[in-house]
Amino acid sequence: MSSAGIQIRDLSMTYNGKSGEPITALQNINFDIREGEFISLLGPSGCGKTTLLRIIADLLKPSSGDISILGKTPREIRLQQKYGIVFQSPVLYDWRTVRRNICMPMEIMKIPKKERTARITKMLEVVGLEDFGYKYPFELSGGMQQRVGIARALALDPDFLLMDEPFSALDEFTREKLNEDLLNIWSKDKKTVIFVTHNIPEAVFLSDRVVVLSPHPGRVSAIVDIDLPRPRKNALREEAIFYEYVAKIRKSFEGV
Amino acid sequence: MKQKVEKIEKLILPILFGVLLIFLWQAGFLHYIFKLKVYQLPLPTDIVDSLRMNFGKALYDCAITISGAIIGMAFGSFLGFAIAAIATFFPKWGYGGMVVVTALNAIPIVALSPIMNCWFSSGMAQKIGVVTVVCMAAMALNAYSGLNKLKPFSIDLMYTAAADKWTIFTKLRLPNCLPHIFTACKINVASSIIAAIISEYFASSTAGLGFGIKDNLRKAEMSTGWSYIVVASLAGVVLYSIIVIVERNAIKWHASQR
Numbered sequence: 001m002s003s004a005g006i007q008i009r010d011l012s013m014t015y016n017g018k019s020g021e022p023i024t025a026l027q028n029i030n031f032d033i034r035e036g037e038f039i040s041l042l043g044p045s046g047c048g049k050t051t052l053l054r055i056i057a058d059l060l061k062p063s064s065g066d067i068s069i070l071g072k073t074p075r076e077i078r079l080q081q082k083y084g085i086v087f088q089s090p091v092l093y094d095w096r097t098v099r100r101n102i103c104m105p106m107e108i109m110k111i112p113k114k115e116r117t118a119r120i121t122k123m124l125e126v127v128g129l130e131d132f133g134y135k136y137p138f139e140l141s142g143g144m145q146q147r148v149g150i151a152r153a154l155a156l157d158p159d160f161l162l163m164d165e166p167f168s169a170l171d172e173f174t175r176e177k178l179n180e181d182l183l184n185i186w187s188k189d190k191k192t193v194i195f196v197t198h199n200i201p202e203a204v205f206l207s208d209r210v211v212v213l214s215p216h217p218g219r220v221s222a223i224v225d226i227d228l229p230r231p232r233k234n235a236l237r238e239e240a241i242f243y244e245y246v247a248k249i250r251k252s253f254e255g256v
Numbered sequence: 257m258k259q260k261v262e263k264i265e266k267l268i269l270p271i272l273f274g275v276l277l278i279f280l281w282q283a284g285f286l287h288y289i290f291k292l293k294v295y296q297l298p299l300p301t302d303i304v305d306s307l308r309m310n311f312g313k314a315l316y317d318c319a320i321t322i323s324g325a326i327i328g329m330a331f332g333s334f335l336g337f338a339i340a341a342i343a344t345f346f347p348k349w350g351y352g353g354m355v356v357v358t359a360l361n362a363i364p365i366v367a368l369s370p371i372m373n374c375w376f377s378s379g380m381a382q383k384i385g386v387v388t389v390v391c392m393a394a395m396a397l398n399a400y401s402g403l404n405k406l407k408p409f410s411i412d413l414m415y416t417a418a419a420d421k422w423t424i425f426t427k428l429r430l431p432n433c434l435p436h437i438f439t440a441c442k443i444n445v446a447s448s449i450i451a452a453i454i455s456e457y458f459a460s461s462t463a464g465l466g467f468g469i470k471d472n473l474r475k476a477e478m479s480t481g482w483s484y485i486v487v488a489s490l491a492g493v494v495l496y497s498i499i500v501i502v503e504r505n506a507i508k509w510h511a512s513q514r
Binding site: 057058059078079080081083084085087088089091093094095096104105107108109136137138156162 | 407408409410412413414415416417418419423427428431432434507508509510511
């Protein structure tokens with residue numbers, strides 16, 4: 001077995017439901033993620049996509065099976081501080097300004113102060129919040145807060161960027177703009193991105209490959225290669241080939 | 257500008273109400289509706305007169321009581337916070353500590369004071385002891401919830417950055433706890449003064465607001481007794497205001513301060 005990228009083997013996750021009955025969140029998951037790949041985990045709610053992301057992030061332990069990341073366990077990779085994570089909600093610390101929120105994981109990772117300041121300034125520009133660095137989270141709209149959460153993860157320049165439905169709470173316009181921005185940022189150094197979403201066009205637009213998960217129990221029902229040329233711009237969403245991919249993935253849900 | 261007008265409006269109404277109440281009291285209306293004689297409820301002017309004559313002694317008694325209350329509050333709040341912090345770091349043992357603190361919280365001050373009176377020879381030590389126990393509980397319970405009620409995923413964010421327990425404590429739990437600490441302090445200001453005064457009822461000491469109230473009411477010096485009550489409440493208002501001002505500047509980011 002090669003030690004490059006991420007290998008997921010026979011991964012299952014079972015937990016006890018409210019009345020004690022076992023619930024299978026994930027069953028027999030097998031696939032690989034290449035280094036530098038933009039991969040989406042796509043599926044309806046209850047398919048275990050977030051659970052899978054949390055297992056990769058070492059926030060959950062699987063019931064059985066293995067994950068190997070660059071030949072190491074998720075825990076080792078986490079302790080080597082190779083992860084950046086974006087959640088469904090912004091998860092900002094209320095007592096820190098925008099700048100200091102972005103700074104927080106970098107402080108923990110002992111990145112030198114000068115470097116931190118430079119990265120914060122750059123990331124604020126990337127997410128279009130140059131004028132809001134010294135504001136507190138409560139002074140920002142929900143969409144702006146989420147962009148701070150994204151800037152915080154990007155500022156780490158992590159080897160593995162884990163994104164759990166980061167744009168799901170945003171309106172369609174902001175979502176499409178941030179999709180494009182995310183690709184721009186990613187295209188510069190092509191780190192591995194694992195992106196959880198329930199939005200089919202979003203998954204097609206962003207990804208090299210889409211892992212389609214189906215629920216009850218959560219399992220991989222298809223893996224679709226997206227052979228669309230990069231760089232991708234939002235105009236791509238109007239093209240026939242884009243629709244074909246969306247339709248193809250939608251179809252893979254119908255058999256479920 | 258509009259905000260300022262609103263703020264003034266918020267202040268004016270309570271002040272008007274207070275002035276009206278004192279006026280009705282002075283005019284004998286309160287005595288009329290509660291069927292009280294003037295020796296039972298002295299007139300405001302009499303209370304002010306007694307206070308003026310007894311001002312030095314009242315100030316000294318106030319200093320005795322308030323210093324005991326503040327020292328006890330500091331001890332109690334520190335201990336309470338320490339218990340909450342230990343309970344957070346070591347959840348299995350710490351939980352027991354929190355249960356004990358909750359039980360302590362249920363002991364009435366009137367039961368605690370005579371016990372502390374047996375333990376300590378000096379009135380000051382007894383007072384500090386009572387106030388410490390009373391303040392410990394409110395701080396422990398509030399601080400514990402502040403240290404542990406975290407926003408969803410905020411601790412996951414720390415884990416993902418491979419933060420250790422201590423970093424999570426200083427960078428996440430502690431600042432998250434700050435508003436709760438202020439809440440506890442506000443509760444404790446009131447209860448520490450009450451506890452200090454009540455503990456003086458039981459102590460053998462001959463100083464302090466509690467002694468002043470007890471002694472003067474016993475001697476039927478009603479207006480002097482009442483002047484001590486006025487001093488006690490003024491001291492409470494001043495201490496409470498100090499905490500509110502510090503709070504306003506310390507946690508500007510918190511929802512309660514917007």
